Amino acid sequence: MGDVQVVWQRLVGWLGENAPRTASAVLAPATQTSISAAEERMGLVFPDELQRWLLLSGTGDDSVDVTKGVMAGNRNLLGLAAIERIYEFKMDIERDDPSDDPDFPFWHEQWIPIVSDDDACYGKFLDVCSGQIGSFGDGDWPSFGTHESLFALFSDTITLMEQITSEMQHPFGRIQGGSLIWD
Numbered sequence: 536m537g538d539v540q541v542v543w544q545r546l547v548g549w550l551g552e553n554a555p556r557t558a559s560a561v562l563a564p565a566t567q568t569s570i571s572a573a574e575e576r577m578g579l580v581f582p583d584e585l586q587r588w589l590l591l592s593g594t595g596d597d598s599v600d601v602t603k604g605v606m607a608g609n610r611n612l613l614g615l616a617a618i619e620r621i622y623e624f625k626m627d628i629e630r631d632d633p634s635d636d637p638d639f640p641f642w643h644e645q646w647i648p649i650v651s652d653d654d655a656c657y658g659k660f661l662d663v664c665s666g667q668i669g670s671f672g673d674g675d676w677p678s679f680g681t682h683e684s685l686f687a688l689f690s691d692t693i694t695l696m697e698q699i700t701s702e703m704q705h706p707f708g709r710i711q712g713g714s715l716i717w718d
Contacts, residue, residue, distance in 0.1 A: 539584045542689045543591050549696050550605070556713035557604040562614045565593030573615050577622055578644070582666050584685045585647065589615060601651075607695060607707065609717045610650045610658055621648040621655045625671075639676065646677075649685070661685060 550558035570589055574581055581589070592602065593615045600620075601611035613621065625642035634640035643662075646669070651658030656673035659681065668682035682688040696715065699708045708717045 537686045537690065539588045539684075539686045539689065540591060542686055542693060543588055546605070546689055546693045546696065547592075549693060550715065553696075553700070554604075554710050554713060554715040557715040560599075560604060561602050562592045562600075562612075563594055564591055565589040565615050569594060569615055573619055577619060577647075579647065579663060581647065582661065582663060584666065585649070585661055588685055588689075604715050604717075605692070606650050607692060607717050610652055613649055613651060617651070618648055621651055621658075622646075624655055641677075642671075659688070 547558060547561055550561070567586075567590065570581060570586055570593065592612075594600075600614040600616035602614070603609075603611050605612050611617070625646075625648065626644065629640055629642040632641075645663040646660040647663060648655070648658055648660050648671075649668070654673075657671065659668050659670050660677070661668055662679070665680075666684050667680045668685065668688050669677050669679040670681050671677045682691065695707060699710060699715070706718060708715060710716070
């Protein structure tokens with residue numbers, strides 16, 4: 536596994552050079568204190584890789600708690616407040632209407648949402664136990680191992696980004712008005 540901080544800096548550097556409007560939306564670093572408080576409220580210990588990334592981009596102001604436009608599929612990359620909010624939303628659904636199979640729940644207490652659409656219906660989660668990234672969708676069962684780690688998710692994202700240039704557009708994305716647009 537590689538260093539999530541290095542790949543994140545590479546990703547943000549690409550955005551700064553090629554999509555400055557999207558780069559300006561990247562959340563500010565979280566503090567260790569805010570990460571610890573979120574862990575306590577959620578009853579989890581965040582994996583080291585997640586903590587290291589949140590220390591680079593994990594907090595926003597009261598009205599913005601996601602980074603829009605960075606992840607393929609035009610999904611939001613979640614900051615701490617959004618992680619907690621979506622985690623509680625998913626856990627409330629599981630508590631109110633428990634899955635028939637406890638070994639294969641709608642949502643598990645060890646899953647931390649990290650990417651989501653605006654409605655929290657579709658996105659990706661980090662499995663605290665394995666460190667792998669899975670995906671969730673409205674009415675779909677979760678899928679597991681879509682990426683081996685947060686590092687792998689960001690590495691795959693930067694690989695796609697590096698194939699996009701303002702002169703040569705690709706079917707999966709483009710730069711428009713300084714913003715990265717995923718198709």
